[in-house]
Amino acid sequence: MSLTAPHSLASSDSIVCVRGLSKTYAGGFQALKNVDLDIRRGEIFALLGPNGAGKTTLISVICGMSNATTGTVTADGHDTVRDYRSARAAIGLVPQELHTDSFETVWATVSFSRGLFGKPPNPALIEKILKDLSLWDKKDNKILQLSGGMKRRVLIAKALSHEPKILFLDEPSAGVDVELRHDMWRLVRQLRDGGTTIILTTHYIEEAEDMADRIGVIRKGELIVVEDKDVLMRKLGKKQLTLTLQQPMERVPESLARWPLALGKQGQALTYTFDSQQEDTGIAELLRALAAQGIDFKDLHSSESSLEDIFVSLVHDTKAATT
Incomplete structure (x- = not known):
């Protein structure tokens, strides 16, 4: 399988720049291996990977919550080590936990978070954030009185309180209800439209497929692919044409060997699988060949790979190598 290697951008296009980043924990476990990554201003970037792949470690290092063993990170032009305060002020983080x-009220904890970054009070902004997250009627409630989903909303509100240019969402949908998920993605789109850069990790791959402009896949601490979502799905996706036959077949005739055909159970269907980039002219030729063989079909169905299909193939492809 051919993968697309992470590529560099002009510094003016990149709001987060990661170079040669590695992280090794005590005991020798290497969580990140020489990661290079540029995140574009104003995009929604989805970072995908199985559990333990290094997603949260990468976010923690970029946000300055963990020190890298080697490498550098800049956020909005500020080195996250040498100019930590300015870099961190540009970042909002919604953690998994x-x-x-x-014992604080919703209003107090969100307002306090804004003050931590040296921002002056802005009650109108806090009100808007709480209303956008359906928290306004809970503003005077103590956090301990809230459900898990409401607490997740509060974390998002805190992350937005200081008006960051970069927002990290680490598994934001974990354990939340459908209503919050819809509220959250509506707000994410609004933020992106307003110029905020969004980086998210998620196990709900259909959300990444729906929301993201670009996709990165990390596996065993290595960033194995970074690509525009549409390009990735076009390059690595598969299409299938399934023909339900009028009469069952015992085997695929040798005259059809040029097409990668799979015979279904009890010989009742033929499936033709081909690359998304491949010209569809092969379908017309196949149908003509079937007619010439006297093979009739009563139904046909076409499908394409989802992002989930591509993700699964990437993380399980032990021979993958960047090109």
Whole structure:
């Protein structure tokens, strides 16, 4: 399988720039291996990978919560080590874990988060954020009184309180209800339209397929592919044409060997699989060949690979190598 290697952008196009990033924990476990990554201003970038692949470690290093063993990171032009405060002020982070001030009210904890970054009070902004996240009627409630889904909303509100240019969402949909998910993605689109750069990790790959402009896949600490979503699906996707036959077949005739055909159970269907980039002219030729053989069909169905199909093939392809 041919993969697309991460590619560099002009510095003016990149709001997050990662170079040669590696992270090795005590005991010798290497969580990140020489990661290079550029994230474009104003895009939604989805970082996908199985559990333990290094997604959260990469986010933690970029956000300055963990130190890299080697390599550099800049956020909005600021080195995350040498100019930590300015870099961190450009970043909002919604972590996986639900931890916040249990005995504070929603209003107080979100307002306090804004103050931590040296921002002046802005009640109108806090009100808008809480309303956008359907938290306004809970503004005077203490955090401990909230459900898990509401606590997740509070974490998002805190991350947005200081008006970051870059927003990290680490598994934001984990354990939340459908209503919050819809509210959250509507807000994410609004933020992107307003110029905020969004980086998200998710196990709901259909969300990445729906939301993201670009996709990155990390496996065992290595970034194995970074590509525009549409290009990735076009390059690595597969199409299938399934023909339900009028009469069952015992085997595929040798005259049809030029097409990669699979015979279904009990010989009742033929499936033709081909690359998304391949010209569809092969279908017309196949249908003519079937007619010439006297093979009739009563139904046909076409399908394409989803992003989930491509993701699964990437993370399980042990021979994958960047090109």
